[in-house]
Amino acid sequence: MLRQAVADADLGDGEWMDDALVAISEIVTNALVHAGTPIVLTIRVDDAGVRVEVADGSPHPPRPRGYAVTAGTGRGLSLVEELVRAWGSKPAEPGKVVWFELGTTSAAEAAEAAEAAEASVSSGFSVDADPPELDLVDVVLLQVPLLTHAAWQEHAASLLREYLLAQLDDEGDDVSLFAAHAAAGDAMSVLFEQIPAPDLGDDPEAIMASATEPAVTEERLVLRIPTSAADSFRRLDEVLESAAALSDEGSWLTVPTQPELRELRRWLCNQVRAQAAGADPEAWQVPEHLPPPTAPPLDWDPSEITDSARAVVAADDSDRIVAISASALELLGYDDAASLIGQRLLSIIPWRFHQAHLAGFTMHLTNGRSLLLDRPVTVPVLRQDGVEQLVDVTIRSIRMPHGRHLFTAEIERRH
Structure with a gap:
């Protein structure tokens, strides 16, 4: 249906046809997924180029999100930004219109578009007017x-x-x-x-x-x-x-x-x-004794970790420790691997780093963020006796069968 609409608009035989089709598909998909309302597609063509408008019933303007290239979501608007000359959003009852333009433009229009882009949330995105007042x-x-x-x-x-x-x-x-x-x-x-x-x-x-x-x-x-x-x-x-x-x-x-x-x-x-409904605010606090995340056991041989002469800890993609070397046990002050196997990595991370760990772990598995992988980083670890030990840690992510991940952390004590 989208291809026929673009064909009916008579964009010619150039690259506009393919770029417009991709951009329209992304914006219409965005409207279907996030607005869930009837959608109106308008395509205008003149000698300078093409302008496409997609109207839906949601008042929230689309916002590009800086997800990694491996992400399964959140990258459609970045693709639109690469394909079109300019794009943006404007309020329109009962929701908004998302628009984009392809093709050439006059010098005056180019200056106007540059000014709008400079004030926008993204290099090619502009919000055309204030949203309507809401209760x-x-x-x-x-x-x-x-x-x-x-x-x-x-x-x-x-x-x-x-x-x-x-x-x-x-x-x-x-x-x-x-x-x-x-x-x-x-x-x-x-x-x-x-x-x-x-x-x-x-x-x-x-x-x-x-x-x-x-x-x-x-x-x-x-x-x-x-x-x-x-x-x-x-x-x-x-x-x-x-x-x-x-x-x-x-x-x-x-x-x-x-x-x-x-x-x-x-x-x-x-x-x-x-x-x-009139209630007073209640502060966020992490509940005690949260149930651990669930995941099927990994199909792998832990001997590479347990037999290592280095201090190495391995965890699965649910954040649970699945193997640890003798050197790592000694560094962390534990006598028995059974005391740590099945525990979350949070158990050896000081509290003030818990948010950083949860965010980094989740963003890597969800969208491919990997800023702290494959390079030594100096951090404290939490020993069994509650004492912090400063270490250099190098974390690696290993892809396993069936889309699973294994994480290894090689730890070296700093003196």
Whole structure:
């Protein structure tokens, strides 16, 4: 249908046809997945080029997200940005219009586009006007874990997309599936737009120096939530609860949800719904005795780790320790490997680094982030006696059969 619409617009035989088709496909898919409303496609062609507009019923403008090239989601708008001369979004009742332009332009138009791009959130993206006023309620979030939230956003986006595809395979073209998915996406957009993500840069040492408590926790945030979006948070909680249960079975591409991320989602959704109904805010805190993440055992030979003369710890993609060498046991102050096997890596990581570990671990498995892999990084580890030991650690990610991962950490004591 999209190909026929582009063909009917008579774009000629040049590269515009292919570029327009790809860009339209990405933006229409984005509207279907995130808006879940009727969509209106408009294509205008003149001597200078082509302008395409896609209207949907969601008020949230699309935002490019800097996911890695290995990501299964979040890269469509980056592709659009590469293909088109300019693109943007403008409010339009009852939602918005996302537009892009291909082709040549006059000098005056080029200057105007450059000025708009300079003030925009992305090099080729512009928001054309202020959104319409909404009936809003203040939601106060206390002790917000910013890094954990950023990782949750990436993981939840992947989980939602795979859940929608699985439902479409099972139930066909049921439009209610898109509506439920769009309501969940609407709630995520509200949080994404208002909860800041720490900018840690790309330097590994700088990341380890800055990605620690209390710098990655915001003591108090006030969100302005549309009253009409309160029910979307109920949908988000329900949909992700169901999706996480299916992902935990191990048959999806999206890795199982770390328990802290699951609890954060429950807390966020509960705070919005409760405060919209007049309740007082309750601060975030990691619940005690969280159940460990679940994953099938890896099919591998641990002897390469257990027989190593070096201090090496191995963990699976659920964050559980699966093997450890004698040298690593001695460095960490343990007498018996059974005391650590099956425990989470968090058990040997000081608390102030927990958010950094959860975020890095989740973002790597979800979207391929690998800034701290395959290079030595100086960090403290937590010994059994509670004493911290400064070490140089080199982490490697090894692909296993059936899409699984094994992580090894080679540890060298710093004197």
